[in-house]
Amino acid sequence: MVNINYTPTLAIIENSMKIVKRVLKFIAIFIGIFLIFIAIVVFVDKQNTNYLKVKNIKFANNNSFLITNVNIIPMNQDTILVDKMVYIKDGLINNIADNIKIKDVEIINAKNKYLTPGLIDMHVHIWDRYELGLYLSNGVTAVRNLWGMPMHLRLKEDINNDEIISPMFFTTGPKLTGPEFIGDDNLQLVNPTEAKEKVISYKKRGYDFIKTYYGLTEDIFDAVIEQATISDMDIVAHPSQKVPYSYHFNPQIKSIEHTEEIIQQPLNYKLDSLKLKEVINNFAKSKHSYFSPTLTVYNNIYQMLIDDNILESEQLQFMNPLIKRVDSKAQFERWYTTKLRDSSIVKVIKTQHDFHLKIIDKLHETGVTFICGTDAGIGVTIPGFSIHQELAFYKEAGLSNYEVLKTATINASKTHSIMNNMGTIEVGKVANLILVDNNPLSNLSGLQNPSTVFIKGRKLNRKTLDSFEKQAKNRNNLIASAVRYLENLIIEK
Numbered sequence: 001m002v003n004i005n006y007t008p009t010l011a012i013i014e015n016s017m018k019i020v021k022r023v024l025k026f027i028a029i030f031i032g033i034f035l036i037f038i039a040i041v042v043f044v045d046k047q048n049t050n051y052l053k054v055k056n057i058k059f060a061n062n063n064s065f066l067i068t069n070v071n072i073i074p075m076n077q078d079t080i081l082v083d084k085m086v087y088i089k090d091g092l093i094n095n096i097a098d099n100i101k102i103k104d105v106e107i108i109n110a111k112n113k114y115l116t117p118g119l120i121d122m123h124v125h126i127w128d129r130y131e132l133g134l135y136l137s138n139g140v141t142a143v144r145n146l147w148g149m150p151m152h153l154r155l156k157e158d159i160n161n162d163e164i165i166s167p168m169f170f171t172t173g174p175k176l177t178g179p180e181f182i183g184d185d186n187l188q189l190v191n192p193t194e195a196k197e198k199v200i201s202y203k204k205r206g207y208d209f210i211k212t213y214y215g216l217t218e219d220i221f222d223a224v225i226e227q228a229t230i231s232d233m234d235i236v237a238h239p240s241q242k243v244p245y246s247y248h249f250n251p252q253i254k255s256i257e258h259t260e261e262i263i264q265q266p267l268n269y270k271l272d273s274l275k276l277k278e279v280i281n282n283f284a285k286s287k288h289s290y291f292s293p294t295l296t297v298y299n300n301i302y303q304m305l306i307d308d309n310i311l312e313s314e315q316l317q318f319m320n321p322l323i324k325r326v327d328s329k330a331q332f333e334r335w336y337t338t339k340l341r342d343s344s345i346v347k348v349i350k351t352q353h354d355f356h357l358k359i360i361d362k363l364h365e366t367g368v369t370f371i372c373g374t375d376a377g378i379g380v381t382i383p384g385f386s387i388h389q390e391l392a393f394y395k396e397a398g399l400s401n402y403e404v405l406k407t408a409t410i411n412a413s414k415t416h417s418i419m420n421n422m423g424t425i426e427v428g429k430v431a432n433l434i435l436v437d438n439n440p441l442s443n444l445s446g447l448q449n450p451s452t453v454f455i456k457g458r459k460l461n462r463k464t465l466d467s468f469e470k471q472a473k474n475r476n477n478l479i480a481s482a483v484r485y486l487e488n489l490i491i492e493k
């Protein structure tokens with residue numbers, strides 16, 4: 001009797017097991033195909049930037065040159081060394097003199113030209129390899145990426161192994177913020193123990209610096225600073241709103257970012273000159289931190305407000321397509337609808353930008369050291385090109401051309417010990433140099449479209465630099481960029 005009842009039940013179970021197995025198999029195949037698809041998309045995107053590969057570029061084999069008849073702007077002193085020779089040997093500046101006798105080296109006659117250190121952008125967001133070519137094309141020979149993801153570790157490895165032609169590349173880890181959720185673009189820390197673990201893990205994995213973000217609470221921030229000091233990791237701070245502004249004047253924090261944060265926090269969103277005095281005095285008392293103004297990214301809000309077609313502009317064709325479709329569009333729409341509701345916003349933003357210039361002027365009087373940072377790579381702030389705008393704003397704020405150029409050369413290189421080997425034209429420094437037709441100390445616009453860029457001694461002429469721009473224009477790597485972003489969300493959270 002028992003058997004009669006048992007047999008059909010077993011059959012049903014066996015049958016349903018078969019169905020489950022089939023479904024699982026189907027899911028496994030689907031996931032497999034999906035992963036292969038993703039791998040191909042990412043691989044193809046990398047292949048498409050093979051024009052940056054050292055082994056594919058004929059002239060990249062040579063990193064020794066003799067530059068003759070050149071006017072040097074060395075940037076370790078306010079002077080021009082007229083009609084000199086510079087010997088670059090194996091990617092380093094080997095000798096600077098009136099006359100250098102050397103055999104078997106390619107000579108570059110730079111008569112009437114000016115040689116300056118390559119520019120350094122200390123606040124960028126990199127999304128793909130095409131951007132590296134855009135930075136080089138604009139004379140930027142080193143970048144500090146301030147939103148680290150796994151893709152940046154791979155990129156850094158390829159650059160440091162000399163596989164691709166690129167600006168020298170430094171990156172923070174993911175942005176560290178506090179327990180409160182403020183979007184998926186940062187890492188939420190819930191307690192001091194976790195904070196310390198993250199600092200240790202980022203160091204181990206190869207991130208260069210720690211980036212702190214605006215929601216960090218004091219107890220967690222203290223833990224980050226404590227561990228960063230022990231682990232010898234420099235901190236770059238987007239000021240946290242949860243601690244007093246002056247909290248950031250800490251020897252482990254090597255640079256403080258964004259002028260608008262001064263208004264949003266210590267000035268409590270008011271353009272208050274009297275309160276500003278207090279803030280400036282606090283800066284004066286502290287000798288630790290360098291300041292990265294990022295005036296361009298804020299001013300670009302104004303640019304979005306006055307140009308309804310900015311998303312279709314030629315400049316935006318150089319933006320990463322994912323950023324363009326998501327971030328640039330969202331930012332534009334946000335400000336466009338704000339303007340429709342209340343048109344006075346245009347003037348408000350412009351007035352605040354002008355106040356930023358005033359802040360820079362006051363900080364400058366106080367003796368604060370500036371480092372040039374654009375925040376390129378998000379919104380409508382274009383990689384590479386925007387550095388010239390940023391420098392022009394420092395000039396407008398009241399810095400001399402020499403002081404402006406310092407922000408993107410010697411000052412930047414002094415921020416972190418791992419960047420000390422660049423930023424000036426001196427014997428022993430890495431040969432990251434730009435050659436321009438007009439004296440940038442007379443007019444900063446002379447830095448645009450350098451005729452030649454040397455990166456680790458390798459010579460890139462204007463034709464090559466223009467081709468980097470062409471390759472990056474209207475690139476089609478939306479899915480690959482999205483995959484890399486998703487990878488970050490999965491791995492870093």
Ligand SMILES: [Zn+2]
Pocket residue numbers: 123124125146375
């Ligand atoms: Zn940023």
